[in-house]
Amino acid sequence: MITFNYISHIVTALLLAYGLDYLILDFNLIEMVLFYLFVTLGSILPYAELPDSFIGRRIRPISDMIYNAFGHRTITHLTIIFFVFDF
Numbered sequence: 675m676i677t678f679n680y681i682s683h684i685v686t687a688l689l690l691a692y693g694l695d696y697l698i699l700d701f702n703l704i705e706m707v708l709f710y711l712f713v714t715l716g717s718i719l720p721y722a723e724l725p726d727s728f729i730g731r732r733i734r735p736i737s738d739m740i741y742n743a744f745g746h747r748t749i750t751h752l753t754i755i756f757f758v759f760d761f
Contacts, residue, residue: 680718680728687717 691713695701701709721727723740730737 680721683717683720684714687713 688710691710695706695709699709718729721729722733722737723744723746724730725734725737725741727737730741
């Protein structure tokens with residue numbers, strides 16, 4: 675079984691984003707920087723629920739609340755939550 679940590683999430687997301695950027699997208703420089711920034715941030719967002727994770731330590735009170743309320747691999751791993759926040 676493959677386990678992912680935040681670095682492997684970032685690398686995987688950036689590789690997939692690069693493939694998408696290379697094959698389909700046509701961004702100018704500012705759009706490209708923002709695209710890769712948001713891909714990177716989005717790739718570590720699932721770790722926000724873990725108080726001892728890289729991002730969880732930086733937002734400790736929030737990660738404690740999320741972890742205590744929902745546990746691990748719950749709300750931040752749901753794709754639907756991104757659509758809810760998008761609208």
